[in-house]
Amino acid sequence: MNRRRRIYEGKAKILYEGPEPGTLIQHFKDDATAFNNEKHEVVDGKGVLNNRISEYIFNNLNNMGIPTHFIRRLNMREQLIRQVEIIPIEVVVRNVAAGSLCKRLGLEEGTQLPRSIIEFYYKNDELGDPLVSEEHITAFGWAAPPELDDIMALAIRINDFLSGLFMSVGIRLVDFKIELGRQIEGDMMRIVLADEISPDSCRLWDTTTNDKMDKDRFRQNMGGMVEAYQEVARRLGILIDNDRPGQSGPVLVK
CATH class of the missing domain: 3.30.200.20 (Phosphorylase Kinase; domain 1)
Known part of the structure; x- marks a missing residue:
């Protein structure tokens, strides 16, 4: 072999x-x-x-x-x-307050957000994947403005699909992280979803009990991952x- x-x-x-x-x-x-x-x-x-x-x-x-x-x-x-050429940005879409959003803004976990929020984090383990703005992304050349528009449009479409998919089986999509990349075909370039979407990259709560069905069970020493x-x-x-x-x-x- x-x-x-x-x-x-x-x-x-x-x-x-x-x-x-x-x-x-x-x-x-x-x-x-x-x-x-x-x-x-x-x-x-x-x-x-x-x-x-x-x-x-x-x-x-x-x-x-x-x-x-x-x-x-x-x-x-x-x-x-x-x-694909991975864009060095993690895109997080939040529907419900949880995790670092609660710590940063003093929100109670489980608070329904007035609308879905898209956040960007610079992929750098040594820096702890810091939160960055659209200005940082375009100023440092991590993604061009048209690419950022495509990224946000994809994130919204993916959130709409995932929210409906999980809700149909009694799961609340709290938030999720995605990574994207550039795929070049001839003279054409497009932004595509990469990496994975799984309970490792999503917060998923049971709609009836609010039991956590994701990696928070590991983060918070809850067991039963x-x-x-x-x-x-x-x-x-x-x-x-x-x-x-x-x-x-x-x-x-x-």
Whole structure:
């Protein structure tokens, strides 16, 4: 078996050289991290769940005409993706007050925001991914003004889709983080959604109980992280209960 060339390794994923030019293989690890990697554990099964949930969401976004880097799932932990030039900005869309927004503005967690808010963070672990403005982004050349317009339009469309998707299965989309990149085809360049969308990158609360179904269970030492991710997958129809004799527990739908 030929050794694959590793292109990049992050906190939760590894990127390998793909089988064709312009492609990469995205591998989902079981690592769970928080607070810029100050807290780190290996959580068995997390990578498999994130791979399947992100595949489901990206397929739906592709079908809606929202451009993404996703091509197809290869196996339980890996996806084939298009290689893109990542824009060094994390885009966070907030619908409900939680996390750092509460700390910065003194809001009570769970407060419904008057409208969805888009925030930008500069991707730099050494600096702690600081909050930045549109002026910073354009002044430092991280993205041009027309690109920023495209980014915000995509973020709004993705938020509309995700809010409806999760609400339909009894989950409240509190906020989520996305990353975007530039995909060049000939003389054309477009902004596409990259990275992943999973309970690692979203805050998801049960609409009835407000139970947290995302990485906050790890951040806040609540326990039950994998079980919460499994419940998200189950509600989305990705995970089914296996009732065959001699087996127990949930099974991922192929």
